[in-house]
Amino acid sequence: xRTPPYLVSTRTRTSTFGAIAAACLVVVAIVLPAFxxxxxxxxxxxxxxxxxxxxxWNLLAGYGGLVSVGQQAFVxxxxxMLFGSVILWGLNPIAALLLSGVGALLxxxxxxxxxxxxxxxxxxxxxxxxxEVARLVVAQWRxxxxxxxxSMPREAREVMWGVTWIQSxxxxxxxxxxxxxxYWLALALLVATIGGIYWLLRTKRGLALAAVRDNMxxxxxxxxxxxxxxxxxxxxxxxxxxxxxGLIFLQNGRISPDSAFSVIDWxxxxxxxxxxxxxxxxxxxxxxxxxxxxxxxLFADYGSWYLIALGGIGIVIxxxxxxxxxxLISDKSGIxxxxxxxxxxxxxxxxxxxxSREE
Amino acid sequence: MIWVDTIVQGILLxxxxxxxxxxxxLVFGIMRLVNLAHGDLIVLxxxxxxxxxxxxxxxxxxxxxxxxxxxxxxxxxxxxxxLNRVLGADILPPLLxxxxxxxxxxxxxxxxxxxxxxxxxxxxxxxxxxxxxxVTVGLMPLLTLLSAIGVILALQWLFYRTSLGRAFRATSDDxxxxxxxGIKPQRVFAQATGIAMVVVTIAALYLGTRSNFDPTIGxxxxxYAFEAVIIGGLGSLWGTLAxxxxxxxxxxxxxxxxxxxxxxxxxxxxxxxxxxxxxxxFPRAND
Amino acid sequence: MALLETHGLxxxxxxxxxxxxxxxxxxxxxxxxxxxxxGAGKSSLLRSLSGVLRQEPGMVLLDGRxxxxxxxxxxxxLGISMVPEGRRLFPSLSVEENxxxxxxxxxxxxxxxxxxxxxxxxxxxxxxxxxxNALSGGQQQMVAIGRALMSNPRVLLxxxxxxxLAPVIIRDIYAALPRIRQAGASVIIxxxxxxxxxxxxxxxxxxxxxxxxxxxxxxxxxxxxxxxxYFGVAA
Numbered sequence: 001x002r003t004p005p006y007l008v009s010t011r012t013r014t015s016t017f018g019a020i021a022a023a024c025l026v027v028v029a030i031v032l033p034a035f036x037x038x039x040x041x042x043x044x045x046x047x048x049x050x051x052x053x054x055x056x057w058n059l060l061a062g063y064g065g066l067v068s069v070g071q072q073a074f075v076x077x078x079x080x081m082l083f084g085s086v087i088l089w090g091l092n093p094i095a096a097l098l099l100s101g102v103g104a105l106l107x108x109x110x111x112x113x114x115x116x117x118x119x120x121x122x123x124x125x126x127x128x129x130x131x132e133v134a135r136l137v138v139a140q141w142r143x144x145x146x147x148x149x150x151s152m153p154r155e156a157r158e159v160m161w162g163v164t165w166i167q168s169x170x171x172x173x174x175x176x177x178x179x180x181x182x183y184w185l186a187l188a189l190l191v192a193t194i195g196g197i198y199w200l201l202r203t204k205r206g207l208a209l210a211a212v213r214d215n216m217x218x219x220x221x222x223x224x225x226x227x228x229x230x231x232x233x234x235x236x237x238x239x240x241x242x243x244x245x246g247l248i249f250l251q252n253g254r255i256s257p258d259s260a261f262s263v264i265d266w267x268x269x270x271x272x273x274x275x276x277x278x279x280x281x282x283x284x285x286x287x288x289x290x291x292x293x294x295x296x297x298l299f300a301d302y303g304s305w306y307l308i309a310l311g312g313i314g315i316v317i318x319x320x321x322x323x324x325x326x327x328l329i330s331d332k333s334g335i336x337x338x339x340x341x342x343x344x345x346x347x348x349x350x351x352x353x354x355x356s357r358e359e
Numbered sequence: 360m361i362w363v364d365t366i367v368q369g370i371l372l373x374x375x376x377x378x379x380x381x382x383x384x385l386v387f388g389i390m391r392l393v394n395l396a397h398g399d400l401i402v403l404x405x406x407x408x409x410x411x412x413x414x415x416x417x418x419x420x421x422x423x424x425x426x427x428x429x430x431x432x433x434x435x436x437x438x439x440x441x442l443n444r445v446l447g448a449d450i451l452p453p454l455l456x457x458x459x460x461x462x463x464x465x466x467x468x469x470x471x472x473x474x475x476x477x478x479x480x481x482x483x484x485x486x487x488x489x490x491x492x493x494v495t496v497g498l499m500p501l502l503t504l505l506s507a508i509g510v511i512l513a514l515q516w517l518f519y520r521t522s523l524g525r526a527f528r529a530t531s532d533d534x535x536x537x538x539x540x541g542i543k544p545q546r547v548f549a550q551a552t553g554i555a556m557v558v559v560t561i562a563a564l565y566l567g568t569r570s571n572f573d574p575t576i577g578x579x580x581x582x583y584a585f586e587a588v589i590i591g592g593l594g595s596l597w598g599t600l601a602x603x604x605x606x607x608x609x610x611x612x613x614x615x616x617x618x619x620x621x622x623x624x625x626x627x628x629x630x631x632x633x634x635x636x637x638x639x640x641f642p643r644a645n646d
Numbered sequence: 647m648a649l650l651e652t653h654g655l656x657x658x659x660x661x662x663x664x665x666x667x668x669x670x671x672x673x674x675x676x677x678x679x680x681x682x683x684x685g686a687g688k689s690s691l692l693r694s695l696s697g698v699l700r701q702e703p704g705m706v707l708l709d710g711r712x713x714x715x716x717x718x719x720x721x722x723x724l725g726i727s728m729v730p731e732g733r734r735l736f737p738s739l740s741v742e743e744n745x746x747x748x749x750x751x752x753x754x755x756x757x758x759x760x761x762x763x764x765x766x767x768x769x770x771x772x773x774x775x776x777x778x779n780a781l782s783g784g785q786q787q788m789v790a791i792g793r794a795l796m797s798n799p800r801v802l803l804x805x806x807x808x809x810x811l812a813p814v815i816i817r818d819i820y821a822a823l824p825r826i827r828q829a830g831a832s833v834i835i836x837x838x839x840x841x842x843x844x845x846x847x848x849x850x851x852x853x854x855x856x857x858x859x860x861x862x863x864x865x866x867x868x869x870x871x872x873x874x875x876y877f878g879v880a881a
Contacts (some may be wrong), residue, residue, distance in 0.1 A: 056560060061451060063638055066449070067449075067450065067454050067455075069458065076369075114630055114633055114634070117633055117637040118402040118589070118633075120391075120393075120450045121391075121392070121393035121450050121453070121454055122393060122585070122589065122593075124393070124395070124454055125393065125581070125582065125585040126589075126633075128578075129585075129586065129629065129630070131584055132579075132582060132622075132625065132626060132628045133627070133630070136622060136623040136626070137623065139619075140619065147619075163433055207434070211587055264462070265577065268458070268462055271458060272459075273453060275455055303468040303469075304466040304467075304469045305466070305470065306467075307463075307466040308462075308463050308466045308467055309471070310462070311461075311462035311463035311466070311510050312459070312463055313458065314455065314456075314458075314459035314462075315441070315456050315459040315460060315463070318445065318456045319441070319444055319445065319454050320457065320460070322452060359561070413863075522746070522747075525739060525746060525747045525750075526745050526747065526750060528738040528739055528743075529736045529738070529739060529747050531735055531737050531738065532736040533734060533736060535698060535718075536730060536734040536736070537736075537747075538697070538698065538717065538718035538719050539696060539698065539718050539722065539727070539728050540719075540722065540747050540748055540750050540751075540793070540797075541719045541722035541723055541750045541751030541752075541797065542719055542747075542750055542751075543717075543719045562671060596694065629752060
């Protein structure tokens with residue numbers, strides 16, 4: 001049997017190495033609660049959930065060309081679906097998490113219906129309007145606390161699946177056990193998010209997505225249904241963002257319209273993470289969230305000055321290194337951990353005057 | 360009778376929103392740029408007016424005349440040195456840069472003036488009112504609407520009667536060919552943003568004298584402005600005024616039913632127009 | 647000294663090189679035609695002269711002064727204006743405004759103003775308030791020429807005046823050329839229509855694949871030589 005003379009592949013040596021390293025990291029992360037203190041678990045929870053939000057925003061803006069500044073709509077609505085179903089229907093909070101995603105998905109349908117009527121930059125503000133409408137409507141919802149918000153009922157927290165098991169295995173108090181549970185869920189969501197987005201980008205759909213982003217007219221002419229791609233990306237991002245929102249406020253234990261629909265926390269920070277790390281790559285948000293967490297830990301006490309610096313850094317990066325930190329690293333080293341570009345190897349590529357087409 | 364009064368107040372409020380929107384509309388019309396920091400620039404101008412009024416003891420209207428050249432320079436410089444670098448086919452860089460700018464302006468104001476809400480003192484004008492037919496109209500709201508109409512007339516004149524206006528339209532059509540006419544697109548864009556900031560100063564004058572403001576209220580003003588622009592139809596200045604009035608009337612009607620519904624009613628009116636007339640009420644023909 | 651000349655002019659679009667060391671000259675009062683097939687580099691040459699494409703300073707000289715690196719808007723101010731390929735009128739501007747914007751950087755001294763342009767193309771006056779793109783192709787070309795003249799240029803660059811126009815319209819448009827030259831402009835025309843070019847030009851450059859392959863007065867050049875320079879093969 002003859003081997004094919006050439007091979008189309010997206011894998012590189014570093015990406016193979018990266019995959020093995022990532023698998024080891026995930027295993028370490030799973031068993032980490034056995035060794036780590038509660039503070040570290042909480043920090044990692046924050047990092048993981050912000051990274052999930054960043055990956056979905058990056059999918060929207062970096063790959064889908066949909067610059068949304070209204071993602072807080074899905075965080076907030078997802079979180080409120082969780083609190084609403086727990087408080088009103090007595091659902092187990094872990095089961096209710098799924099409703100966070102579904103609720104955000106349902107909200108995304110009318111949102112897309114309106115916002116897709118707006119072109120380019122106006123789409124951005126359109127999503128913001130929808131988020132404001134969602135916030136104002138939710139603030140009228142008395143049974144979950146109206147404008148002032150509410151807390152997760154004690155009974156609901158006590159019946160959360162898995163908490164007693166974690167308590168007995170790790171020998172911790174119930175509040176620490178709930179943190180560990182939330183941490184594991186965030187880890188699972190993160191792995192599913194990165195894995196899912198990476199898989200999506202490597203499929204034919206993913207290629208079509210890049211084509212739509214780069215040139216909508218040309219993509220249409222080769223048969224890519226641009227409108228359908230946009231819908232798909234928008235709905236996926238809303239579902240994932242809603243799940244993350246539910247999880248964040250499950251761990252938080254308290255919710256209010258202003259915190260759940262905060263444009264700074266759930267969109268501005270997320271945009272900075274993606275921009276600083278490098279938009280349009282999977283690696284970028286990972287770097288970005290680490291930089292963001294470091295800045296947050298070191299400078300969050302400085303309040304306004306911290307936000308001024310963050311905004312300033314975002315502007316400077318956009319002006320002088322629009323592909324972010326990962327762009328700089330990748331250009332210098334040629335490293336790609338999540339390669340999606342298809343490469344041709346083998347065959348008679350060196351002899352370009354006689355392209356080989358043998359089967 | 361109370362409904363007539365509510366609608367009249369809404370129309371007058373619409374004048375304020377039209378002032379918020381006129382600068383946004385101007386900049387978008389010429390360079391297809393959406394400035395997400397527009398609302399924060401209005402708030403910045405309001406603080407500038409506050410400083411001039413309190414330090415020099417000037418009347419707010421005179422202070423606005425002093426602030427206008429300062430805001431023009433800020434707009435010119437912002438466009439020349441920052442925004443011109445990111446203009447292009449890709450909408451992402453200008454959006455992200457202006458979003459970053461929005462966060463920076465809000466927090467600089469927070470640092471400089473604290474989070475307390477302020478108001479520009481306008482003396483007896485604040486409470487002056489005059490009866491027009493069956494309703495009593497506040498003098499400041501009336502001046503706001505008249506200023507909005509004045510601003511739109513002035514921008515129309517600038518656009519259609521002056522050499523600079525022709526350069527604006529030509530550059531908007533085709534910057535390369537505009538260059539062949541001796542027009543420097545980069546400079547024209549900077550002038551346009553400068554003029555938009557003069558309009559922003561006028562908007563800030565009424566924002567700051569009519570109600571309290573604090574560093575965080577910019578984004579909401581951006582959203583009202585944006586809604587007015589979309590309702591009116593992109594690039595139509597009179598449409599922008601109509602859009603502002605629709606938002607204003609919807610808000611006062613909503614507030615008359617339940618004070619908590621004021622803002623929501625404005626947004627819902629916007630979504631309704633978007634549903635029925637996606638291109639706005641007065642869309643420009645050649646877009 | 648030539649009014650306008652190029653020295654070893656090269657032009658690139660990314661990796662693609664469009665011009666390979668072009669040397670041409672235009673003397674005061676002259677009309678020079680540049681002919682060549684599609685893709686010969688004629689338009690790249692005009693775009694380099696007008697500043698739409700920016701090159702090394704010394705590659706383009708006006709009165710011996712290097713201007714090759716200046717942007718288009720500065721080139722106009724120095725007295726070189728262009729009638730771009732495809733007219734490129736501003737659709738948001740009326741016919742009259744299209745003409746007026748041609749004088750954006752000029753002080754208003756010189757032979758050409760609105761009245762002079764309307765005098766040359768009377769039908770434009772009737773349509774002065776129409777939007778630029780509501781006119782027929784020939785009328786649009788007249789506006790584009792008038793617009794370029796409004797800056798009272800010393801050098802007028804005309805890119806493919808005859809493109810897409812009926813022969814009778816082309817004749818009308820070229821009928822304006824003597825008057826333009828009389829008023830003081832030296833002219834470079836780029837043409838695919840060789841017959842038209844030979845009729846109006848004092849000198850002709852023929853280009854192929856980014857190089858000048860032939861130069862001379864219309865009388866000197868045989869059809870055979872032109873054909874060879876145009877297509878690169880003997881007829």
